Amino acid sequence: MGLFLQDLVNGILAGGILAVVALGFSLVWGIMNIINLAHGAFIMLGAYITYQLFTSLHVDPFASIPISFAIMFAFGYVIQKYVINNVARAPVLTTFLLTFGLSLLLVNLALMIWSGDARAVTPTYAGSNFSVGPVTIPWAKLATLACALAITALMQLWLARSKLGRAIRATSMDIGAAQLSGVRVAQVYSIVYALGAGLGGAAGSLLSLSYSLNPSMGEPFIIKAFVCCVLGGLGSVEGALVGGLVYGIVESFGSQYIGTGYQDAVALVVLLIVLILRPTGIMGKATA
Amino acid sequence: MTKLGLGGITGSRQAFYVVLGLMAVLLFVPQMHNGYLENLFRGILMYGAMSLGWNLIGGYTGYVSFGNVVFFGLGAYTAATLSTHGIRNVGVAIALAVVIAVIFATLFGPPILRLKGHYFAIATLGLALATQEIVSNLDYFGGGTGLTVRQDQFFSLYYYVMWGICLVSLLATYAIARSKLGYALVAIRENEDAAAVLGINATRYKVLAWAISGTMAGAAGAVFAFANGFIDPETAFSVDNNIFPIVMALLGGVGTVAGPVAGALILTAINETLWSHFPKVHTIFFGAVIILVVLFLPRGLLYLFRTRLSPRIFLESLRAYRV
Numbered sequence: 001m002g003l004f005l006q007d008l009v010n011g012i013l014a015g016g017i018l019a020v021v022a023l024g025f026s027l028v029w030g031i032m033n034i035i036n037l038a039h040g041a042f043i044m045l046g047a048y049i050t051y052q053l054f055t056s057l058h059v060d061p062f063a064s065i066p067i068s069f070a071i072m073f074a075f076g077y078v079i080q081k082y083v084i085n086n087v088a089r090a091p092v093l094t095t096f097l098l099t100f101g102l103s104l105l106l107v108n109l110a111l112m113i114w115s116g117d118a119r120a121v122t123p124t125y126a127g128s129n130f131s132v133g134p135v136t137i138p139w140a141k142l143a144t145l146a147c148a149l150a151i152t153a154l155m156q157l158w159l160a161r162s163k164l165g166r167a168i169r170a171t172s173m174d175i176g177a178a179q180l181s182g183v184r185v186a187q188v189y190s191i192v193y194a195l196g197a198g199l200g201g202a203a204g205s206l207l208s209l210s211y212s213l214n215p216s217m218g219e220p221f222i223i224k225a226f227v228c229c230v231l232g233g234l235g236s237v238e239g240a241l242v243g244g245l246v247y248g249i250v251e252s253f254g255s256q257y258i259g260t261g262y263q264d265a266v267a268l269v270v271l272l273i274v275l276i277l278r279p280t281g282i283m284g285k286a287t288a
Numbered sequence: 289m290t291k292l293g294l295g296g297i298t299g300s301r302q303a304f305y306v307v308l309g310l311m312a313v314l315l316f317v318p319q320m321h322n323g324y325l326e327n328l329f330r331g332i333l334m335y336g337a338m339s340l341g342w343n344l345i346g347g348y349t350g351y352v353s354f355g356n357v358v359f360f361g362l363g364a365y366t367a368a369t370l371s372t373h374g375i376r377n378v379g380v381a382i383a384l385a386v387v388i389a390v391i392f393a394t395l396f397g398p399p400i401l402r403l404k405g406h407y408f409a410i411a412t413l414g415l416a417l418a419t420q421e422i423v424s425n426l427d428y429f430g431g432g433t434g435l436t437v438r439q440d441q442f443f444s445l446y447y448y449v450m451w452g453i454c455l456v457s458l459l460a461t462y463a464i465a466r467s468k469l470g471y472a473l474v475a476i477r478e479n480e481d482a483a484a485v486l487g488i489n490a491t492r493y494k495v496l497a498w499a500i501s502g503t504m505a506g507a508a509g510a511v512f513a514f515a516n517g518f519i520d521p522e523t524a525f526s527v528d529n530n531i532f533p534i535v536m537a538l539l540g541g542v543g544t545v546a547g548p549v550a551g552a553l554i555l556t557a558i559n560e561t562l563w564s565h566f567p568k569v570h571t572i573f574f575g576a577v578i579i580l581v582v583l584f585l586p587r588g589l590l591y592l593f594r595t596r597l598s599p600r601i602f603l604e605s606l607r608a609y610r611v
Contacts (some may be wrong), residue, residue, distance in 0.1 A: 025569070029406070031407075032569065035406045035409070035410070036410050055413055081409070083579070085584060085610060085611050086606045086610050087582065087583060087586075087606065087609045087610070088607070088609065088611045089607065089608075089609040089610070089611060090586070090608075090609035092352050092405050092406055092409060093346070093352045093534075093538070093542070094582055094586055096352065096354070096409060097531075097534065097535065097538065097581075097582045098577065098579055098582045098583070099574070100531060101575045101577075101578030101579040101582065102575065102577065102579060103575070104572075104574060104575030105572050105576055105579070106570060106575075108569070108571040108572045108575065109572055110351045112569060112572070116320075130339040143598075184609045189611055205309075208571075209418060223410070223413065223414060223417060226410045226414075227414075229352030230407075244465070254370065259425070259426040261421070261424075262421065262422075264417060264418070264421050264424075265417075265418045265421040265422055268417055268418040269418060270413060271410075271411070271414050272400075272414060272415065272418075273400075274413050275399075275400075275403055275407055276402070276403075
């Protein structure tokens with residue numbers, strides 16, 4: 001029972017970060033119909049921003065979250081405005097390869113700057129934890145989960161209440177009608193991609209406390225983000241949250257009962273089953 | 289959605305003949321007794337076959353697979369496993385690799401090919417990653433450390449066999465493109481519902497196309513294992529082997545017969561030049577090359593054969609798809 005509870009808690013702790021990882025990916029996919037294969041690279045850059053701030057300026061990893069969000073937001077805005085917007089309406093293959101090329105470029109640039117050596121962000125509180133009955137919880141991971149939930153809640157609030165948030169939701173519902181109502185779609189696209197990149201950067205900062213850093217650390221998260229979106233349904237904040245938590249728990253139990261080596265395979269098998277049985281996701285709408 | 293194809297079912301006929309002539313020249317590469325060149329051109333022929341394979345499902349049928357490397361990897365592991373059991377005949381390995389590719393495609397094709405667009409792309413990517421992870425966890429296949437592939441045949445044989453696979457794939461693509469199957473596949477790409485209404489059994493044709501596609505990659509993988517002498521999950525299912533064939537097809541011309549081979553030749557040339565001049569940063573340039581091709585040449589180089597050259601054609605796609 002203790003082991004079961006510990007796995008459940010581990011799954012939820014991991015799932016919170018995954019929710020932020022999936023959120024940026026989900027917005028870009030849901031609103032612009034672009035699978036952003038550079039999302040993993042954005043996560044990696046966010047993690048390295050935190051690492052750099054921590055080692056050179058002794059900035060606390062949690063305090064660096066807004067900084068990596070802001071830097072990656074600006075970067076994503078420029079990329080979308082000057083590059084991706086040019087082919088945003090092209091078929092799947094075009095944007096797939098475009099973002100793949102971008103990812104290749106960024107990962108290898110990072111390799112040049114930081115080399116391939118594994119790095120770690122180790123604040124003094126990194127190892128401390130507390131126990132509730134049979135379950136051990138690291139403080140850093142609990143704080144990470146809290147930040148992840150706060151980011152998700154902020155995004156939800158902003159999308160629901162702000163003028164720009166409404167414009168974004170309108171664009172995802174009906175691009176033509178949004179244009180007719182005076183929404184500047186190109187501008188919305190740039191903001192959405194910037195948000196995707198910014199959230200990727202924030203997710204990277206969160207991850208830096210529990211993962212070792214290397215330039216290709218972000219790549220596994222692309223497929224994970226995809227699975228979360230499929231599980232939770234596309235383009236919504238709740239969807240990403242539910243998808244992230246479900247995925248985190250499945251992964252945690254999968255590695256406990258089937259073997260750590262099969263961690264990704266378990267998740268991918270879940271993905272294939274969900275795609276085959278319910279191609280629009282557990283919570284998705286009836287049509288894709 | 290507008291199409292990236294060239295119109296016409298085979299693309300440019302002249303380009304096809306040029307590529308055929310090129311293939312004839314490539315037959316003589318081993319005569320030069322230059323190990324580097326033989327390796328380089330065997331790589332081009334390998335990517336040519338894989339790219340032709342991808343083109344059949346991704347180009348003609350319009351189902352953008354991001355996991356065709358799974359067939360290549362299975363083919364390579366088939367050859368490696370046979371070799372560890374003392375069977376080192378490349379013909380036997382190819383035959384078994386093809387059988388496995390067909391079984392795999394028939395098994396997973398019907399559920400996966402129901403998915404469209406991004407869902408299909410990621411499902412195939414997931415399938416490739418899961419297969420890689422399962423293979424690297426099985427001690428029978430050498431686990432993460434891989435298998436040494438012993439070869440006891442005359443080494444240039446692998447060049448000639450790879451050449452044969454590329455040529456057969458090229459001719460098969462030409463034949464398929466002009467056959468009922470080819471028209472059915474293009475009909476599915478253009479409008480699957482309309483194709484179904486016309487009596488095309490879409491599922492059957494899609495699975496058939498994916499199986500043939502896998503056959504080409506699987507055969508190439510079997511020969512690669514022998515020529516390389518060593519196989520591990522990272523090489524057999526590598527990202528390069530997954531993405532290169534797609535970029536090559538795009539560079540040459542998606543949904544044309546000659547495009548993939550032309551793309552394999554040109555992209556390998558670009559990659560090799562970058563690698564020898566900028567060994568440390570060549571992958572950065574390679575990323576940039578992909579971005580530039582996607583932005584400015586999405587119809588591929590063969591398109592340039594078809595129209596009057598002017599700067600305008602490089603901006604066409606930017607106009608068509610801008611928001």
